Structures are given as C-alpha cells and as structure tokens.
Amino acid sequence: MKKIKELEGKSMKSRLITMIAILLTVCFLASGCTTNPKSSQNSSTNSTNKTATEATESSSEKNSEDSENVPSEPLTIETPAGVVLVGKIKKDAKGWYFESEQPLNVKLTCYTDITPSYNNLTRIGMFDNSEDGTNKELYRDDTVTVAGMLQNFRGDMESLYFYPCKIEHGKTVKTGYAVPELDYPSAEPADYDPTAPLPSGMQPVVKNGHFEYNPYILTKNTLEYMGNDFAVFYKDFVDAWLSYKTSCPCKDKNYAEMFLSVMYYEFPLFTADGEYDFQNGYDEDTKTLSWSYKSKSKAEHDKLISDFTMAANSFLKQVKASDSEQLRAQAVYHAFCTSMTYDYEIMTTRERIDAYYAYTLRRGICVTFACAMAQLFAQVGVNATVASGETTSGGHVWNVVTIDGNNYFCDSTFELSFNSGKGFVYFGMTLKDRLNDGSGFSESNMTIGSMNTKSVSEMTLSEKTLQIK
Secondary structure, eight states: OOOOOOOTTOOHHHHHHHHOOSOOOOSOOOSSOOOOTTSTTTOTTOOSSOOHHHHHHHHHHHHHHHHTTSOOSOEEEEESSEEEEEEEEEEETTEEEEEEEEEEEEEEOOOSSOOOEEEEEEEEEOOOHHHHOOOGGGTBTSEEEEEEEEEEETTEEEEEEEEEEEEEESOOSSSOEEOTTOOOOOOSOOOOOTTSOOOTTOSOEEETTEEEOOTTOOOHHHHHHHOHHHHHHHHHHHHHHHTTOSEEEOOOHHHHHTHHHHHHHHOHHHHHHEEOOTTTSEETTTTEEEOEESSSSHHHHHHHHHHHHHHHHHHHTTOBTTSOHHHHHHHHHHHHHTTOEEOHHHHHHOOSOSTHHHHHTOEEOHHHHHHHHHHHHHHTTOOEEEEEEEETTEEEEEEEEEETTEEEEEOHHHHTTSGGGTSOTTEEEOHHHHHTSSSOOOGGGOEEOSSSOEEGGGSOOOSSOOOOO
16 A cells, blocks of 8 residues: 655645545445335334434434543644544535544644644544545434544645545544554555356355355455455455454455455354454464454354354245346345344444344344345345445435346335335336435435445446346
C-alpha cells in the first residue's frame, strides 16, 4: 500500500481517485433496515407492535443516553492520518460530516515541513458518496465507530476531512485513538481468473442427490476482490478453524486486513465462536494470522459447528442437485423465507444481526437475511451477492442472484410480508421492479456487492422479470 503523502496541483476528487479504490466493506451495513412499507399490515413478521420507525427512535434515545457519559475534555490525537473515532455521520446544507462524540485536538504528522493542528474539533468534513465509495445514508445519525484517514490539502489547511476505511455500528471502543500504521485500501486489483480451478473441497457438496453445507465455499464476489490465491489461504484457515487451532500461514498482509470483512460475509461460524485482534492478529515477520475462540473447549467448539451445520442443512435438504440453476435458487429461497421472522427488537439493540443468527435463531433484519441468502445460494452452486440502497424509511440490504447468466434482484426481507414468505413476489426482480415497488429506492444510491462493490450501471441487470417455474 502507498504511504500517505502530499499530492500537489490536483483537485480534491482526483487526489482521492489516485489514493483509493474499493472501500473496505464493513459489518453492520444497515442503520435502519426496512420492511415492505406497502404491506406491513399483512406481514407475518409483525410479532411485536414496535414499528421500524419506533425502533430507530429507540436506538437514537439509547445513543443519547450513552452520550451523557462521554468526557467533555478534548481527546488529543497525533497521527500521520490513521485514527479510530466514535461519533455520528451526519449531513447538512454544507454536505456530509463526522461529528465526534468528544472534542478532538489533532496534530497531523504526514508533512515534512509543517504539522497542522486542530483544536476542540467536533466536526470533520466527509466526501460525497461517489468520492469515497461509502453509502453514508446507511449510517446517517447513528452512533458509529470508524477507522479511517484524516486528510487536508495544500491551499486549504484549515479544512480537515475524514475518509472511512471501516465502519461499525455502535461504540465498539472505549475512546478514540491514533492508528499511525493505518493506510488507504490498496488500489491494486486482485489477480482473479474465473477459469482457474479452486482448491479441492471448495465446491458444493452433494450426498444422496441433495446439497450439504460446505464451510470451505466462497462466493464469487469475494474471490473477484481477493483473488485466486486467497482461496488457498481460506482453505488453510478453515482447516485450522475446524481443528480448533489458533493460527495458520498467511502470506499476504492484505488477507489479514480484510479478514473480518470476509468472515462477516462468508463464514458465519466465526461470528459465533471467533475473536480476532485487528491490531495484533497478524505477524508480518512469520506471516502468520492468529485468532482466539469464545468457546472454552474443543468439545464445545465442535458442538457449535455440528449444531450450525444441522441448521444450514435444513435449508439445503429441499434443493435437488439435479434441478436447473433457477429451480435450485427458488428452492433455497423458498426454504429460507418460509422459516424467517423479522426481529424489530434487533433494530434497537443492534445485537445478533449477523448471518449466523438467521441459521440458528431463524430471525433477524435485512442485512442478516441478505448475507445468509448469498451464502446459501453459493452452497447450491448459484452465484449471488448483496445489494444495498436507501428507501424512504431507511437503509436496506437485499440480494443480486445470477441465473442462467442473467442478474436479478431478490429480497427475502420484503418476501416475509406476503403469505408468510411462501410466494416469490420479490424473487427475480428487474431494476425497474425495484424502483417501482413503492419503497422510494433511487438508482443513484444503490451499491451491489459485498467485497467487490459496483454501481447499478456497472452491474447489468436483466430487463425482464424472471418467470417463476
């Protein structure tokens, strides 16, 4: 990765383009995951009287209570650029900005001739979504913890900007701090060849004509972003994980930097029983990645794996390996949607929103369902990823699925609102279907992909709605 440095004679936007490429996709995508606004009265998911709006308001009240415990004295940070800060992402007439929960005294040490200082700072500018690749609507007005880069420019030293590298909902650290070693995401594209065979054991598993859960499978979207060599590392990691080991070889530091994001989207078991220290989990000298477990013994770990595998197989057993790609996709979608319950309480607590809990508790919110669905589609040999966007009532996450070479939207969250998820109302949608479903979606704020993110214009969607078989 390139070290931060002064870039003379360029506009703000062109500087960003030369320094960054794809933003690290992060945990906890949706700040206000929405259900179908047109059918809430008929929804089988309304097991509680709390609406999505009320849940969001409750979250805001909790954040307000937390802010009462924030120290009023300034936090001193000296860094070349990298920091971890707690606060809120907001927008006003001047544009996007980050509001720190605690006043900041900042010194930037990236220049050779000067050390810009900022005292009692609470507002830090942020770039437009198109410039930093972050759909900030998904985090707007929520308390978040952001790892990112502070930046200013020659000719405008009074202004400070915050480029996010990783965002987590809630206050996940006690206080903000400097991270001098943090750098911008690499702009170098991964070496990915879709025709190259994956390591043995990373293909869908079929027994007695039906699919069984395979923990080694990766989605195409992650492989496109991480490259073919990452598959070798990933298989080594899963081998070590299943054996209750605490480390494995990792030749590429970028794998370690992306580790938590990959685990979030690809390996739901890590959410349940894994802990990774982002600061100290990678040893560059020995090129080793290390982690720890929440379980107290291998027996406890093995039982967790067994229970999860059984839960995952309950969705896969209804899918026939001999069926067409479309029928396989429809079968796993139907099995999933008819089993899920939308959990409004999670919108307040922000707990148990990871895909793991869709499998084991069979409940969650949109990001829970979308991540689990992408994983299940991959298990039956169907390419899929997540999509995100903004409705009139909040952020939302759903899926893009590829069937017979054509890309379609499918939305398991909205599907729950009709006949207990038994239909295919939101399966095989076109972009036009999505924009006209009454939710207020806009093409401009949609993003497709978990790791390898694209705009809608970069991801060709079918112009014909998929006909259900």
